[in-house]
Amino acid sequence: MNAPASSLLDQDRFARAAWSRLAEPGDAVAVSLVARIGAVEALRAVREQAHPALERFAPRLGVLDVERDLEVGARFGARVLCPGDPDWPTGLDDLAAPPFCLWVRGPADLASGCRRSAAIVGARSATAYGEMVATDLAAGLAERGFVVVSGAAFGIDAAAHRGVLAVEGTTVAVLAGGVDRPYPAAHATLLGRIVESGLVVSEVAPASAPTKSRFLQRNRLIATMTVGTVVVEAGLRSGSLNTARHAAEHGRVVAAVPGPVTSMMSAGCHQAMRDGYAVLVTDAAEVADALGDLGADSATRPSEPARPGDDLDELTARVHASLPVRRGVPVERLAVAGGLSPAEVAAGLGRLELLGLAERHGEGWRQRRS
Amino acid sequence: MNAPASSLLDQDRFARAAWSRLAEPGDAVAVSLVARIGAVEALRAVREQAHPALERFAPRLGVLDVERDLEVGARFGARVLCPGDPDWPTGLDDLAAPPFCLWVRGPADLASGCRRSAAIVGARSATAYGEMVATDLAAGLAERGFVVVSGAAFGIDAAAHRGVLAVEGTTVAVLAGGVDRPYPAAHATLLGRIVESGLVVSEVAPASAPTKSRFLQRNRLIATMTVGTVVVEAGLRSGSLNTARHAAEHGRVVAAVPGPVTSMMSAGCHQAMRDGYAVLVTDAAEVADALGDLGADSATRPSEPARPGDDLDELTARVHASLPVRRGVPVERLAVAGGLSPAEVAAGLGRLELLGLAERHGEGWRQRRS
Incomplete structure (x- = not known):
């Protein structure tokens, strides 16, 4: 040394x-x-x-x-990031057992990326629905300037990374084994693409094997280096719930995506929401609303376009509802139909005519369609 | 008079x-x-x-x-239920504008039924998923002794009524028009079956037409005569959200069923959950838990069977995780793999052997599969 x-x-x-x-x-x-x-x-x-x-x-x-570890790391372009370094993600300092250092490959700045970041995690055995949602969420978050952090696993993780890459955003893969060791091997190409623009990160030395306990420990990094964690699909025993619980324990925002109650791959998400530690999200705007800067990222409530007659007062609405569509009906019959006096009907018709919602027809009145 | x-x-x-x-x-x-x-x-x-x-x-x-209304009612076996009657559903008294009376057809006791009841409501243009869930929920609630109240509409309503009838439970249809006037007409047979064992109810006199405003007013009856309301599927402007909001305003439990975020028919459910007035439910047990008697109806948490090694202490878990599945590995190598001293590995192996999770093999140790 x-x-x-x-x-x-x-x-x-x-x-x-x-x-x-x-x-x-x-x-x-x-x-x-x-x-x-x-x-x-x-x-x-x-x-x-x-x-x-x-x-x-x-x-x-x-x-x-x-020396050998540093050589192997250097061969793969990995640097050693330590607490106190300018690009050290300070969220990790919240951990009871923070990593001694991070082995990091790729051009991105981890600290600034993590300041506006979301972990997207979920089942390896995801459904087509889950992968599609993960891709969309990740792309939508990247477009909003979020760095998306995940674990490079099959299923949701890979879909999230790919969603970011598709829109040329920045994504971070946190591995359970060494950064020189693509895992799963089938994701060597994916990890290669991530390294070009984002980061591949690990707390274990190069060449280390990913083991079961390292996967669980890796989850605590994903949970605490980010502003919040979104679980897209998770079985009841999914490791991604472990990540979500780490996030919740450390005061991070936890969100989950709902799915069919018939899908075991959504059961973990639903349980996290029922347990009260995860909020329900349906799109990237809602995730940004939950994780982003107050105000700037506020999601607009989804709504359908207003229909004519939506905000009529009760009496006018009653008159409107009693108007026929085709043949005009006289005020006296409208009064019976609406349970109103002829004077009330006449007043309502006046307002409706002004709004373009009623018109005279023959001896009476009918709805006017725009 | x-x-x-x-x-x-x-x-x-x-x-x-x-x-x-x-x-x-x-x-x-x-x-x-x-x-x-x-x-x-x-x-x-x-x-x-x-x-x-x-x-x-x-x-x-x-x-x-x-006189004529009473005659028509009588011809259809309808009775007039008034506030204060023994089978008057007292939940309606919470309304600012309670009905003057209810026109009621069928053998069931409305008051006692409503004491253990759930409204199941949702979109007319429901998906196959929604109808299946509504049927399952309704049947499961009926089997648990709940009376299921709905509005006899196409889609979720009809699926809920049918789910109850399939298990010979009691279901109540609350109509926006007269009880003698099956609406929609296509549900005449369904309403006929409901009347045989349950109830068909309306606050408007026989022969009255169902109108838009009567549908909205009908919703307040469904919302308040029941202990709680479950929304199975709802678009963002669904009338069933109107029912759910009535229920919430009157302190009733409101639950909603999640679905794919890609389905507009679940968007209203998701919004109700995000707005915080609906709890997420995935099956009849969870609805019963939310609406039923405390204790007796508590839903057991869904879980998957525990796996061997689930509740090992950290050190023993680490030893277990480093054990190979096939060829035995000696303690010294396990120590390197687990980041533990040989003594710690030996202690962990002792515990694992007692639990039947490790066994000697050749010169070393391996996992024992049950």
Whole structure:
């Protein structure tokens, strides 16, 4: 942990890179040690086996080779981002066990991107409906200047990344394994496209394998580096609900997309809404409304065009409702039909005529169609 | 308003039947007059044109024939239900303009039925999805002893009534026109079946036509005679949202069924949930939970069966996650994989072996599948 690397990275950065290999993501022992005495001293303590609790890092110390990790990273254009760096996403600092560093590939600025961002997550075994909604949401958010963060998995994740790329927006893929290691392998091309304009991010050192526990830990990063999380489709045990709960626990906005009650892939979304921690969203405007700047991003309420006669007072509406469409009917009969006096009918007809909603016809009155 | 009828109905009942013909449903003038001086005196005041505001009832006074209305009603087996009657649904008393009476056909007891009831409402132009959900919800609620109230319209209403009839439950159709006048005409058979075991109800006199304003007024009856209202599908301008808002305004539970965000027939449901006055429900158990007796009707949370290893402590879970499925791996390599000391791995393996989740294999350990 000196000579060649120290020319590129200072000691702390080097030690943090070492910790990203030594400790499992979220390891409470490592995190509290580094927080207390710093990454460099913590690494020394492990080397000296200063405490029995540090024994868990001994097996990996034997295979630790930070120089090699940095070389592999550099070969893939990855840089090491540390807390305090200008492009460090400060949302991660809310975590009880924040990452020691992030390995980051791609041209985008992670910190500024995360300031206006949405995580879009969901089931790997998504339906065609879910993938379509995820694509639309992601594209709509990108068009509104949001960075879309997801996990590059099959299903919803990939649909979200692709939706952003389709409109040339910025998207961030947070991986459970090393940034040099496309996972799933079938998404190598997708990840290659993401790296060109956005970012591929991981808290584990290059070449690390994605494991079950790393996927779960990865979810906490997605949940806290973003302003909020949208679950598009999720089974009742979906990992994306884990992301959503992380987001809710850390005070982030959580939104979910409804779907058919007959679809198990929407059951997790519906449960999150029933549990009260997720708000219902149906399009990108509503997500932007929930996550964006107050005012600027307020969603207009969906509505259908007003119909003539929508805002008549009750009496006039009653007259209007009693008017025939074809043959005119005299005031006396309209009075019986509407349960009104002839004078009230006449007054109502006057207002309706002014509004262009009634016209004389023969001996009586009828509706006027625009 | 005396002799022959008074042998069947007392004067107040007779006068209320007259008012159900004289005044449009919800007419504020008539309601306040009857509330202040009683139906009989109010009728006399109209006959005597005691006040200019009463002129609106004069046109219909000329065609009023309560005897004939009662005869027509009787021919269709309709009785006149008045406030204070044992089977009067007291929820209606919450209305600012309650009906003067109800014309009721069918054997069921409206008051006791409404005590455990749900309104199921929705779009006439429902989708196959909506009709299926409405049928399932209605059947499930009927099986749980709920009376299902709806409006006999095409689409969701009819699906709800049919769902109840299919399981031989009790359903109530509230009509905007007279109870002798099946509307829509295509539902004459359906209404005939409802009358056999349930009820067909209206606040307007027999032979009255259903009009636009009567449909809107009818909605307030459905909303307040029931414990709560479930909207299954609704466009953004659906009349069923009018029912739901009536229900919410009167403190009733309002629930809505989600659907695809791509379906305009679910847009009204989603908006009601976003507006915060409707809770999301996905099945009859959840509706019963929202509307039924606390405790007895509590819905169990939907869940998938637990998987082995679900509630392991973090350290043991990490060991479990690093275990291979096929060839056993020695403790030292598991320690590197899990980021743990050999002692921690050994302890985790001990717990996993006890739980039947790990087994020795060759020189090492692997997952044990049940």
